[in-house]
Amino acid sequence: MSIDAKPHTARAQLKPLDLALAELLAHATPLAGAESVSTFDADGRVLVQDLVSSLDVPALDNSSMDGYALRCADWADAHTLLQVKQRIPAGSSGHALTPGSAARIFTGAPIPSGADTVVMQEDCVATEAADGGLPGVRVQTQPKPGQWIRRRGEDVASGDVVLRHGERLSPASLGLAASIGFDKLQVAPRVRVALFSTGDELVMPGEVAPADMKPGAIYNSNRFFLRALLQRLGCTVTDLGIVPDRLDATVAALKGASQQHDLILTSGGVSVGEEDHIKPAVQALGELNLWQIAIKPGKPFAYGTVGAAHFIGLPGNPVSSFVTFMLLVRPFLLKLQGATRLAPESIAHRAHFNWTKADKRREFLRVRQDATGGLELFDNQSSGVLTSAVWGDGLVDNPAGQTIAHGDVVRFIPFSSLMS
Numbered sequence: 095m096s097i098d099a100k101p102h103t104a105r106a107q108l109k110p111l112d113l114a115l116a117e118l119l120a121h122a123t124p125l126a127g128a129e130s131v132s133t134f135d136a137d138g139r140v141l142v143q144d145l146v147s148s149l150d151v152p153a154l155d156n157s158s159m160d161g162y163a164l165r166c167a168d169w170a171d172a173h174t175l176l177q178v179k180q181r182i183p184a185g186s187s188g189h190a191l192t193p194g195s196a197a198r199i200f201t202g203a204p205i206p207s208g209a210d211t212v213v214m215q216e217d218c219v220a221t222e223a224a225d226g227g228l229p230g231v232r233v234q235t236q237p238k239p240g241q242w243i244r245r246r247g248e249d250v251a252s253g254d255v256v257l258r259h260g261e262r263l264s265p266a267s268l269g270l271a272a273s274i275g276f277d278k279l280q281v282a283p284r285v286r287v288a289l290f291s292t293g294d295e296l297v298m299p300g301e302v303a304p305a306d307m308k309p310g311a312i313y314n315s316n317r318f319f320l321r322a323l324l325q326r327l328g329c330t331v332t333d334l335g336i337v338p339d340r341l342d343a344t345v346a347a348l349k350g351a352s353q354q355h356d357l358i359l360t361s362g363g364v365s366v367g368e369e370d371h372i373k374p375a376v377q378a379l380g381e382l383n384l385w386q387i388a389i390k391p392g393k394p395f396a397y398g399t400v401g402a403a404h405f406i407g408l409p410g411n412p413v414s415s416f417v418t419f420m421l422l423v424r425p426f427l428l429k430l431q432g433a434t435r436l437a438p439e440s441i442a443h444r445a446h447f448n449w450t451k452a453d454k455r456r457e458f459l460r461v462r463q464d465a466t467g468g469l470e471l472f473d474n475q476s477s478g479v480l481t482s483a484v485w486g487d488g489l490v491d492n493p494a495g496q497t498i499a500h501g502d503v504v505r506f507i508p509f510s511s512l513m514s
Contacts, residue, residue, distance in 0.1 A: 108388035111421065111456055115437075118397055118422055121404065124432035125356060128280045133271050136263050138328045138514070139281035140431040145257040147274040150247035155205040156184075159242040162218055163188075163209035164196040166237050175221065177228045182206065196231050205243055212242035250274060260434035282431040287324050288351035288358045288403075290334035291317055292344060292372060293410075298336065315480060316361040316408075316415050323419055324359070326514055327427050344375040352379065352401035356430060359423070362410030372396075376405055388494065390455040391477035392418035411477040417458050417489070420512040438511035440491055442503050447471035449498035456494045460486035461506070469506060483509075 128142045157163065164176055176196040182188040184202035191197060191208035199205075199212060213233050221230040250256055256274060257267055263279070271279060296314040297307065314336060324331045332355065337347045351358045363370030373396075376382040382398035382405065391414040396407030406423055408415040425436035446468035449459065460482035461469040469490060472482040488508040490498075498504060 107386070108393070108455065109385050111387055111389050114385055114387045114395065115422060115425065118426055119429050119436070121397065122426050122429040125283050125285065125430055127283050129283050130278050131281055133268055133277055133279055136268060136271075136279045136281055137265060138326070139263050139279070140328075140428070140433045141257055141259055141261050141263060141279060142282050142432060143280040144255050144259050145271055145274065145276060145279075147250045147252055147254045147256055149250075149274060150252050151250035151273050152244055152246055152248070155246050156244050157199045157201055157203050157205060157212045157242060158244045159212055159214040160200050161212050161214040161216075161242065162196045162231050162233070163191070163199045163205055163212050164233070164237065165191060165193075165209060166211050166239050168194050168196075169233055169237055172232060172234050175230045175232055178220075178231050179228060180206070198231075210239050211237040213237050214242060258434070260432050262428070262431075262433050262435065282433075285327075285329045285357060285427055285430050286332070286355040287329045287427075288332045288334055288355040289317060289321055289324065290347060290351070290358075290360060291336045292339055292360065292363055292370065293336070294339040296336050315412055316410070319412075319416060320359065320361065320408075320419060323424070323513060324427075327424065328431070329427060339371065341371045341375060344371040345378055348375050348379055348400050348405075352403040355403050357404045357406065357427070358400055359406050359408070361408040361415045363407065372407060376400055376407075380405065387418075388455045389417075389421070390453055390457045391475075392421070392458075393455070395422065409477075412480040413460075413483055414477040416480070416483055421458070424512065438507055440505035440507045443506040444468045445471075445490070445498050445502045445504045446500060447498070448500050449492065452495050452497045454494055457490075457492040458507075459490040459492055460488075461490050462487040469504065488512075 131139065168176060176194060178198050179192065179195045180188045181198040182203040183200045187204050188197050188206035191206055197206050197209065217233065217235045219232045219234060221232065223229045256270055261267065291314055295310050295312055297311050299313050317333065321331050321333060334347055334351060337343050348358060360372060363372040373382060376398050380399040380401060382396055385395045386393055387395050391411065392409055394409045395418055398405040408418050428436050446464055447470055449471065459475060460472045462485065464470045472485055474482060486509070488506050491505040491507055492498060
């Protein structure tokens with residue numbers, strides 16, 4: 095609904111979440127440019143290049159165990175004594191095996207020519223050299239061709255695209271990039287986000303003691319978790335604090351933020367009919383649309399523009415703000431960075447609770463996994479109870495109009511996939 099509509103003449107139509115997300119993402123054009131960063135520092139960043147390997151990994155057949163490299167044909171039984179003619183640590187190379195011999199070999203060392211198996215040292219009995227001869231080894235189990243050998247190129251083959259443009263880098267992918275020789279990576283620029291709050295009722299922790307709080311005053315909790323979530327997504331965050339609850343101050347804050355940021359993010363002041371200066375201030379500087387989204391918690395949501403910057407307004411209730419950020423803002427920010435995977439996948443789990451109150455909106459219930467792998471429900475699902483998000487380890491995505499009985503299969507979205 096546009097801000098200049100008359101919200102009290104008719105009940106606002108609820109917008110399905112999937113439609114709201116599609117409309118929001120349609121406004122998110124990936125930021126231009128790229129930044130070259132050390133592979134050490136690229137965790138969480140989004141690639142703007144395909145990484146193509148110029149080598150095989152591993153480069154040679156090598157041992158995956160400490161043990162002995164030998165030929166299966168030389169083994170008859172556990173009494174067979176093979177002469178140990180060479181020792182091959184990782185980083186060195188051996189020479190071809192002669193018949194009836196074995197090579198002492200260590201993890202990562204290249205397999206010598208002629209060997210077709212590795213037997214781990216726990217399955218071998220080493221013998222001391224006698225009368226100036228060579229040490230020997232007796233293999234106690236029948237060797238099998240190819241065992242404990244990592245083949246050349248079995249992880250990565252030369253020419254393979256190992257990481258693709260638009261992939262968000264993880265610790266494992268940094269290791270993979272390093273394994274093919276990349277010490278620097280081309281990544282998308284960080285999204286610059288301005289974060290602020292409005293409302294004379296808001297107080298910052300540390301400024302006023304709990305005993306001295308005025309009636310109606312509340313600590314500003316939303317800024318703390320929003321800032322942390324933004325930073326986990328690789329954003330550069332400018333915290334503009336609490337803007338005075340005046341139209342001129344709000345206009346000035348928005349105008350200044352729009353000149354140096356890609357996104358302006360606020361919480362509170364976006365409900366239909368709410369007395370707040372955010373709506374007229376954004377309208378004065380750009381465009382604003384107020385949506386009523388068919389989710390619980392988190393119905394009110396605003397998207398607009400202030401100059402060249404995007405504007406998003408989240409609901410003020412803490413859990414509503416928390417959930418709508420993860421469901422809507424997170425994929426929006428990922429798309430601005432050019433990421434190709436925007437939404438986390440839900441997992442099928444058994445509900446170990448009953449939910450008898452079907453709602454007309456799609457619900458996101460705070461739950462956690464119990465010792466048996468099922469999901470238990472936090473007792474109070476109110477949008478103001480932030481304790482539920484700390485206690486829980488994810489959300490149940492419950493369709494509109496649906497109840498849940500103990501034992502039903504539900505869709506579970508772990509917080510671990512939403513907060514990184």
